[in-house]
Amino acid sequence: MTSSPVSLSMPTVPRRRRTPEDVAAAAGVVGEKRVLLAAPRGYCAGVDRAVIAVEKALEHYGPPVYVRKQIVHNRHVVETLEERGAIFVDETDEVPEGSLVVFSAHGVSPAVVRSAEERGLRTIDATCPLVTKVHREAVRFAKGDYEILLIGHVGHEEVEGTFGEAPDHTQIVNSPEEADTIEVRDPDRLIWLSQTTLSVDETMETVRRLRERFPNLQDPPSDDICYATSNRQAAIKKIAPQADLVIVVGSANSSNSVRLVEVALEYGAKEAHRVDFANEVDESWFEGVATIGVTSGASVPEVLVQDVLRLAADYGYAAVEEVVTAEEDILFSLPKELRATLKEAGDGSRGLGGRGQRPMS
Numbered sequence: 001m002t003s004s005p006v007s008l009s010m011p012t013v014p015r016r017r018r019t020p021e022d023v024a025a026a027a028g029v030v031g032e033k034r035v036l037l038a039a040p041r042g043y044c045a046g047v048d049r050a051v052i053a054v055e056k057a058l059e060h061y062g063p064p065v066y067v068r069k070q071i072v073h074n075r076h077v078v079e080t081l082e083e084r085g086a087i088f089v090d091e092t093d094e095v096p097e098g099s100l101v102v103f104s105a106h107g108v109s110p111a112v113v114r115s116a117e118e119r120g121l122r123t124i125d126a127t128c129p130l131v132t133k134v135h136r137e138a139v140r141f142a143k144g145d146y147e148i149l150l151i152g153h154v155g156h157e158e159v160e161g162t163f164g165e166a167p168d169h170t171q172i173v174n175s176p177e178e179a180d181t182i183e184v185r186d187p188d189r190l191i192w193l194s195q196t197t198l199s200v201d202e203t204m205e206t207v208r209r210l211r212e213r214f215p216n217l218q219d220p221p222s223d224d225i226c227y228a229t230s231n232r233q234a235a236i237k238k239i240a241p242q243a244d245l246v247i248v249v250g251s252a253n254s255s256n257s258v259r260l261v262e263v264a265l266e267y268g269a270k271e272a273h274r275v276d277f278a279n280e281v282d283e284s285w286f287e288g289v290a291t292i293g294v295t296s297g298a299s300v301p302e303v304l305v306q307d308v309l310r311l312a313a314d315y316g317y318a319a320v321e322e323v324v325t326a327e328e329d330i331l332f333s334l335p336k337e338l339r340a341t342l343k344e345a346g347d348g349s350r351g352l353g354g355r356g357q358r359p360m361s
């Protein structure tokens, strides 16, 4: 008797994508499903101002309006402005001579300003006033012959801009560990400044380690980490210990959004993820989850958070409780180059930026 190999192939049944009800049933959730929504979250005054600056430039001067770097670090914002006629470039030498270019909210070094002047570019400076404040500090302390230890991430646009104000007097401290090894010229003429969007706790740890080695290290005249960064971190710190899952809406290159994920995990969230859009949320994240914390970085339009809340509701997390840890009412005037144009055009409707939570759809 001979036998031939028998193929026992099973019929292929296309796998049905699980519905929200399936996930909910399989989740084994202990406790009532709910969302704790952080407030403040989303747009800060500096981001709102910068986005309005590009919108107003498009409206009053017409496209194309060039923007050096991403106006703010958010994919949705950048793509939406591109659709309206903004062209994002990496450097001013990509901008045709005589054209209009907007400098992003993260600020630019004096070398960039000079390069734009040399090319005869018309400029609108949308640098956040709180970044400009740090630039001024750098200039002032360099003039006083201080050495500046700039705590921040190497390669981040804001750090490049601040460093460029006083390159001969500045060293970048990229992490707490670097504080243990950095060498300084004169430990008695030393000040630290920082990027505006860092983790408050990590920065204080870096300062602590620096001061251990350099007791005469001076503090900045006022906090460099901005109100928006601190407030968003404070809100997620309150939510994180209760959260099985934290979803942070924000882009991968958004420093303050990435920090929110880290802070959530440090303060007890069992899991934390960053997404640009609701469709990046993985349904497996909901398994076994009763409480979801939701927040968003300072460059994120509220509409993207609402998309995540709608998705969460589809999975049974319809109860949303806002956890308010601060009220924000900061407004910044639009860049001066625009104000005159708006006045001439009788456009008084949006003379100010920074109203926060402004939807951008």
Ligand code: SF4
Pocket (backbone or CB within 6 Å): 044, 045, 046, 047, 105, 128, 129, 130, 131, 196, 197, 226, 227, 228, 229, 256, 298
């Ligand atoms: S995060 Fe802070 S420094 Fe950055 S744009 Fe917003 S307010 Fe300005």
